[in-house]
Every structure is written in structure tokens, then in C-alpha cells.
Amino acid sequence: MSFNDTSLKMQRPILHLLIALSLFPGIISAQLNTSNPFNQLNELLPTANNYRTASGAPGHEYYQQNADYTIQVELDDVNQKIYGEETITFHNNSPDVLNYIWLQLDQNQKSADSDSHKINPQSLNNQEEISALKNLKHDFDGGFQLEYVKDLQNKDLAYFINKTMMRIDLPVLLKKGESFSFKIKYWYHINDRIKLGGRSGYEYFKEDGNYLYTIAQFFPRMCAYNDIEGWQNKQFLGSGEFTLIFGNYTVSITVPADHLVAATGTLVNKENVLNAEQKKRLENAANSFQQPIIIATETEARDREKQKLTTKKTWIFKAENVRDFAFASSRKFIWDAMSVKIGDKKIMAMSMYPKEGNPLWEKYSTKTIAHTLKTYSKYTIDYPYPVAWSINADRIGMEYPMISFNFGRCEKDGTYSERTKYGMISVIIHEVGHNFFPMIINSDERQWAWMDEGLTTFLQYLTEQEFERNYPSNRGEPYKITEYMAGDKSKMSPIMINPESAYQLGNNAYAKPATALNILRETIMGRTIFDKAFKEYARRWAFKQPYPADFFRTMEDASGTDLDWFWRGWFYSTDHVDISISNIKNKKITDKDPVMKKEMEKSEHSKNSKTMSSIKNKMEITKTYTEMDSTLQDFYSKRDKYQADEDEVSEYKKSLLNMSEEELKILNQANNYYEIEFERIGGLVMPIIYELHFEDGSTELIRIPAEIWRKGETKTSRVHVSDKRITKVVLDPYLETADINTENNHYPREEQFTRFEVFKRNNQTPQENLMRKENKKQIKP
Numbered sequence: 130m131s132f133n134d135t136s137l138k139m140q141r142p143i144l145h146l147l148i149a150l151s152l153f154p155g156i157i158s159a160q161l162n163t164s165n166p167f168n169q170l171n172e173l174l175p176t177a178n179n180y181r182t183a184s185g186a187p188g189h190e191y192y193q194q195n196a197d198y199t200i201q202v203e204l205d206d207v208n209q210k211i212y213g214e215e216t217i218t219f220h221n222n223s224p225d226v227l228n229y230i231w232l233q234l235d236q237n238q239k240s241a242d243s244d245s246h247k248i249n250p251q252s253l254n255n256q257e258e259i260s261a262l263k264n265l266k267h268d269f270d271g272g273f274q275l276e277y278v279k280d281l282q283n284k285d286l287a288y289f290i291n292k293t294m295m296r297i298d299l300p301v302l303l304k305k306g307e308s309f310s311f312k313i314k315y316w317y318h319i320n321d322r323i324k325l326g327g328r329s330g331y332e333y334f335k336e337d338g339n340y341l342y343t344i345a346q347f348f349p350r351m352c353a354y355n356d357i358e359g360w361q362n363k364q365f366l367g368s369g370e371f372t373l374i375f376g377n378y379t380v381s382i383t384v385p386a387d388h389l390v391a392a393t394g395t396l397v398n399k400e401n402v403l404n405a406e407q408k409k410r411l412e413n414a415a416n417s418f419q420q421p422i423i424i425a426t427e428t429e430a431r432d433r434e435k436q437k438l439t440t441k442k443t444w445i446f447k448a449e450n451v452r453d454f455a456f457a458s459s460r461k462f463i464w465d466a467m468s469v470k471i472g473d474k475k476i477m478a479m480s481m482y483p484k485e486g487n488p489l490w491e492k493y494s495t496k497t498i499a500h501t502l503k504t505y506s507k508y509t510i511d512y513p514y515p516v517a518w519s520i521n522a523d524r525i526g527m528e529y530p531m532i533s534f535n536f537g538r539c540e541k542d543g544t545y546s547e548r549t550k551y552g553m554i555s556v557i558i559h560e561v562g563h564n565f566f567p568m569i570i571n572s573d574e575r576q577w578a579w580m581d582e583g584l585t586t587f588l589q590y591l592t593e594q595e596f597e598r599n600y601p602s603n604r605g606e607p608y609k610i611t612e613y614m615a616g617d618k619s620k621m622s623p624i625m626i627n628p629e630s631a632y633q634l635g636n637n638a639y640a641k642p643a644t645a646l647n648i649l650r651e652t653i654m655g656r657t658i659f660d661k662a663f664k665e666y667a668r669r670w671a672f673k674q675p676y677p678a679d680f681f682r683t684m685e686d687a688s689g690t691d692l693d694w695f696w697r698g699w700f701y702s703t704d705h706v707d708i709s710i711s712n713i714k715n716k717k718i719t720d721k722d723p724v725m726k727k728e729m730e731k732s733e734h735s736k737n738s739k740t741m742s743s744i745k746n747k748m749e750i751t752k753t754y755t756e757m758d759s760t761l762q763d764f765y766s767k768r769d770k771y772q773a774d775e776d777e778v779s780e781y782k783k784s785l786l787n788m789s790e791e792e793l794k795i796l797n798q799a800n801n802y803y804e805i806e807f808e809r810i811g812g813l814v815m816p817i818i819y820e821l822h823f824e825d826g827s828t829e830l831i832r833i834p835a836e837i838w839r840k841g842e843t844k845t846s847r848v849h850v851s852d853k854r855i856t857k858v859v860l861d862p863y864l865e866t867a868d869i870n871t872e873n874n875h876y877p878r879e880e881q882f883t884r885f886e887v888f889k890r891n892n893q894t895p896q897e898n899l900m901r902k903e904n905k906k907q908i909k910p
């Protein structure tokens with residue numbers, strides 16, 4: 130999904146209550162163990178076992194459940210309803226004997242008495258929430274209406290519904306390796322997505338009286354049952370997405386005869402639903418690798434908009450090894466397609482959009498899919514499915530296997546803003562990218578939003594930068610996260626939190642993990658090593674269900690890098706990076722030269738005569754013992770303390786002769802020792818990256834690994850020897866570490882003017898300001 134924090138201010142207070150109630154043990158123990166940022170993570174991670182190994186790979190007893198679906202649905206375009214009948218075959222691959230199974234009725238989140246209406250704190254405090262008063266009533270009932278739940282012998286099955294979930298009690302125990310088939314008949318009202326929101330629903334176009342449907346969560350689906358959770362038991366409240374298992378689907382979708390349908394999987398009855406022209410164009414598209422081919426034109430779509438046929442057609446799609454199924458249907462659709470070569474496979478990249486999306490969509494959508502499949506495949510595994518769709522749906526970005534619903538509409542005159550263009554390309558990259566995380570690398574979205582959103586957003590950034598030089602990416606660069614990281618910690622959650630409980634979900638689950646991975650790749654591990662480990666994670670967990678520990682462990686195991694400190698800081702805490710250069714000390718080399726040594730002692734001892742007590746003693750002690758009794762005096766009493774001893778000098782000269790050439794070189798060249806002191810003000814430990822600037826204009830970049838802080842210090846220092854004078858030191862000069870305060874990154878300090886200060890400076894004195902105003906007045910007619 131795509132998520133922008135600024136557009137969702139209203140939801141923030143909702144989460145306030147939840148977070149207080151839902152601190153999970155990980156966070157509590159994280160607090161107990163932050164005494165040293167380099168403590169190992171083992172105490173926070175689940176113990177490795179035969180299902181999930183300590184290396185982060187699936188273990189030799191790893192299992193996952195499967196479910197196959199045969200579904201017939203009819204889309205009622207007059208009343209906006211879905212009628213469905215499905216047969217589910219559930220395969221128990223677990224070692225456990227099951228006496229009941231759980232299904233997800235996610236559509237019940239749209240029922241009138243849904244918990245998602247009740248968990249929002251309400252108040253009359255401000256304008257914003259008063260405007261929300263109109264939403265206090267929830268009349269729309271879009272939950273599932275079940276007609277029956279039967280076995281294949283037409284015998285009713287015992288079941289009960291708990292909000293968005295349903296438990297079916299099995300007539301006989303289901304053992305390992307056994308399957309159970311059953312049928313469900315149901316219907317529901319489709320929600321108006323523009324008025325009521327939601328990931329699925331319809332959009333109504335009042336200009337031409339037509340609907341555009343993007344339909345998902347439209348059938349009761351199996352819950353996951355695994356070694357981590359048993360049966361998934363977290364209800365669907367809206368923010369936490371889906372926990373799903375793989376299976377094969379055959380779905381027949383009956384719609385008005387002039388609708389075009391896009392769906393998860395391959396269309397298997399082209400001859401019944403496409404005309405000769407469309408079939409021919411589709412064949413051409415299968416061999417067009419540079420430019421999309423229009424399968425259904427805008428002119429044809431405009432004709433269909435007016436025609437409004439009432440006859441019906443049934444489109445049949447088959448999909449193998451997918452974790453979900455979604456479709457889109459409308460008579461408004463324009464359709465284009467092109468072929469993409471990934472490995473030795475040809476994949477159809479296709480888009481459907483209403484005329485309201487043009488000319489932007491025909492120019493960019495399908496090519497963006499093609500580009501996304503190529504880059505994501507490069508960093509993970511080759512895209513394994515036969516098709517990838519991008520469907521134009523106003524205001525959302527939402528992903529399903531092989532199909533995604535993406536925003537981006539043009540003005541009525543066909544123009545579009547720069548923001549609309551890049552917003553659309555970015556959302557398509559993101560949602561098509563979700564085909565990899567979580568559709569193939571099937572993480573548990575209901576529990577861990579960052580595992581699909583963070584990883585997808587990270588690759589989105591790489592894909593955007595390969596799309597166009599200096600592409601205006603919103604997320605990825607470390608400096609873009611600093612404002613969030615420097616913010617109010619009481620309104621911030623660690624990445625390791627459930628999406629329903631997270632503050633600022635867009636920053637928490639998208640921007641921060643994406644930035645953290647980018648920093649790992651560029652600064653901590655390096656591109657080559659990072660890419661190898663990341664690819665290994667994708668390879669290991671493709672078509673399996675990974676959890677956070679599997680990711681953390683694989684990234685370490687496949688790269689040979691202990692990253693526990695990084696996960697601990699960036700994923701388990703809300704700490705930020707702020708490292709400062711606190712001081713630079715400059716010392717001339719003294720070595721063992723006795724003359725130099727005496728000089729230094731002299732300057733040190735000269736302080737003694739300046740102390741208050743020595744001044745008082747001079748006045749108050751008229752005579753010391755040795756002054757009164759000369760027999761107490763000897764050689765040392767009379768000698769010049771700061772004169773170098775002749776023996777020592779000749780000894781030193783002799784030692785110089787014994788010095789190696791290299792030692793002599795250092796002695797002669799190194800005029801300056803510089804001790805640079807660093808302070809870790811922010812909680813996060815990070816590498817220290819700094820640039821030395823010399824008097825001759827040359828520079829040197831130094832990279833110190835984060836392990837310099839390994840004892841948990843907050844202060845540290847490094848020494849540089851140079852025959853050139855250092856004039857300046859700059860910390861993090863390439864903005865790699867998300868350091869929230871760059872003012873303390875310069876030594877000597879450089880003033881950094883905010884825009885407001887620059888404005889003030891440019892306006893100079895108050896008198897000049899006044900004059901300027903006067904001039905303006907004069908210019909006015």
C-alpha cells in the first residue's frame with residue numbers, strides 16, 4: 130500500500146490509546162538491555178529451531194499450509210453487489226492434528242458495527258475532528274452475508290463468526306498431509322471507495338454514469354496457521370494488512386458484457402470474452418518489448434461508456450501459487466500491454482485505465498511496470514508470474530498478486546502537474562514492486578508492516594533512481610529521514626511494532642526501514658556485500674513466510690557481518706543519529722629529544738610561580754630551611770633544572786643513528802599530531818565518516834566503522850599525523866548517516882543559516898527594511 134503521513138493526521142490520535150496498551154515484550158527488554166548498543170540481539174529474537182534456523186534460513190522441518198480455491202463471482206453493476214460461491218480445499222501440511230480451521234472475513238471490516246469504527250478516540254476539541262462528525266454514523270453495511278457453509282456432500286458445517294474471522298469445526302480431525310474441502314455461498318454490498326475509503330470498492334463517474342471496480346478481499350479466505358502464531362488471530366482493523374497462504378485459484382467473474390476485466394492470473398477463455406481485434410493486438414503485444422500496444426483504445430472505451438450493455442460475460446482466470454486474488458472491472462477501461470523479458474521468460478506488463486488517466490497512463494504505466502519487474506528481479510529473484518497489471522484507481526495505491534490499483538489522474542484538458550506525474554510513476558513502482566514483498570516473499574503483513582512496506586520502499590528508491598537521473602524520490606536518502614528522527618519521541622514508535630499500534634505509520638514502516646536499508650547498503654556493508662545478502666534473503670524465503678528474525682539473521686549470515694547493533698538501534702529503538710566533532714587538539718611532535726623535553730617541563734613548571742599559594746608563600750615565608758641552613762644544599766640545589774643533561778643528549782644522538790629510515794622520515798616530516806574528539810549525542814551508534822581539509826586545499830576522507838563505539842562510549846577520538854596543517858574537519862560530508870544535527874559536524878563550526886535567517890540577513894537593517902517597504906508603496910499605482 131502507499132501511505133503518506135501528512136494526509137492522515139486524523140488517524141494519529143486513534144493510535145495513541147493503542148500504543149499505551151500494546152507494548153510488546155520486545156520493547157521492554159530492549160529498554161533493559163540498551164546499556165551497550167552492541168549487545169547481541171539473541172535476547173530479543175525467538176530461539177532458532179528446526180522450522181527456522183539460526184542462520185535465518187527455513188529449517189529442515191519448515192512447513193506451510195496451502196489452500197486451493199474455485200470461485201464463481203458475479204458483479205452486479207446495477208446494485209453494486211458481489212455474489213459469490215466458492216470451494217476451498219485446505220491442505221494441512223503442519224505436523225499438528227487440527228479439529229477446526231479459521232477463515233478471514235476481511236470484508237466484515239466494512240460492516241456497520243465494525244470494530245474499526247469504534248477504536249477511534251473521538252473528541253470535540255478542534256476543527257479537524259468536528260469536520261469528522263459527519264462520519265460518526267455508519268449506515269453502510271458492507272460485511273459478508275453468508276448463505277451457507279457446507280461440505281462437498283452438501284452437509285451444513287458448524288461454524289461461528291468472530292467479527293472479521295470465522296471458525297469452522299471439522300467433522301473429522303485433519304491430520305498431517307490431509308485435505309478438507311468445503312463450500313461457501315455469500316454476497317455483500319460493494320463500498321463506495323471514494324466516500325467510505327477502503328482498499329477495495331467502486332468509484333462512480335457521474336459525468337457518464339459508469340462505475341470502475343477494484344475488488345479485493347471479496348471471498349472468505351483461509352487464515353495462516355504456522356510455527357510462529359498457530360492460527361492467525363489478529364482481527365482486520367484496517368491498517369494491518371494480510372497474513373496469507375499460497376494456493377492455486379480458478380476464478381470465474383461474471384460482469385456486464387461491455388466490461389473489461391483484469392485479474393490475478395492468466396485469462397483462460399480469451400475466445401469467449403475478447404473480440405478478434407483485441408486478440409490480434411494482444412498477440413502483437415506479446416512480441417513488443419519496447420513500446421506498449423493498445424489492446425482496447427480510448428475511442429472504443431468512450432463508445433462502451435455510452436452503450437451500457439446489460440448482457441453478461443464470464444471471464445475465467447487461473448493463477449498458480451499465489452497468496453491472494455483480486456480483480457478490476459469497468460466498461461470505462463482502455464487497455465495496453467507489452468512484453469518484458471526476465472531471465473528466459475516473457476511476462477506481459479499490462480495496464481487498464483479510464484480516459485481520465487490519459488495521456489499520462491498510456492505514456493507511463495505499462496513501461497513503469499516493465500522497468501519495475503526488471504529492477505526488482507535484479508535485486509531479488511526473477512519475477513515468476515506470467516502477468517503484471519497496473520490499474521488506474523483514484524486516490525489509492527494497493528497491491529495484490531500480479532495486480533495493483535494505482536492513483537494518478539490528469540486534468541480535464543489532458544494536462545498534469547509534475548507532482549501528479551512522479552506521484553503516479555512512484556506509486557506504480559511501489560505497488561508493482563509489492564509483487565516481490567509480500568506476494569512472493571510472503572511476510573506476515575498483519576503483524577509486521579515494515580517487512581513488506583520497508584523493503585518495497587527501499588527497492589522503490591533504487592528503481593526510481595534507475596528510471597531517471599535525479600528522480601525526485603521522496604524516501605531513501607538519509608537526510609530525508611532526519612526531520613522525523615529528530616521529532617517528538619512520544620509520538621514515535623520503533624520499527625518493530627504492529628502497524629495498528631504504530632505512530633506515523635508512513636515514516637515508521639516505509640521511510641525509516643527503507644532509509645535504514647539504504648544506509649546499510651551504501652555506508653555500513655557496501656553495495657556488493659549488501660546486495661548478495663539481500664538477494665539470499667529473497668531466494669531463501671520466496672514462496673515462504675519469513676518473520677523479522679529470519680531477515681535479520683539472513684542479512685548477517687549471508688554477508689559475514691554482525692549487524693545486531695544496527696537492528697537494535699534502527700529497528701528496536703526510536704533513537705536518532707547525532708555525532709559531533711567536539712574538539713581538535715594539535716600537538717607538536719616531541720619524541721624523546723631531551724632538549725625538547727626540558728623545554729616542555731620548563732613551560733609546565735612556569736605555571737607554579739603563578740599560583741595563588743606560591744604568591745602568598747613568597748610574601749609569608751621569609752626564609753626556607755635550605756636558605757637558613759646551607760649544609761642542606763647540594764649539586765641539584767644549584768643546577769639549572771631546565772638544562773638538558775649532556776649524557777642524555779649524546780645518548781639521544783646515538784639513538785637517532787639506530788633509527789630506521791622510516792622512523793627518521795616520520796620524525797622529520799610529522800610536524801603535527803591532531804587529536805580529533807567526537808561525541809555521540811544521539812542514541813544511535815554509527816560509523817564516523819569525516820573529511821580532513823588541509824591548508825593546501827587537498828582533502829582526505831576517513832571511514833571509521835561503528836564498532837569504535839563498541840563499549841558504549843559517548844566520547845571517542847582519533848589521531849592524525851600530518852606534515853600539512855589541517856584547516857577544517859567535516860563530519861558526514863556526503864550525508865550518509867541521517868545525522869539530525871549537521872551544525873556540530875564542522876570544526877571549526879560553520880554557521881548554518883536557516884531560510885528565515887537568510888531572509889533576515891538579506892533584508893539587512895530595519896531602516897533598509899523600511900525603505901524597501903516605502904519603495905514598494907511608491908511603485909504601486
Ligand SMILES: [Zn+2]
Nearest residue numbers: 130131582585
Ligand atoms: Zn506498500
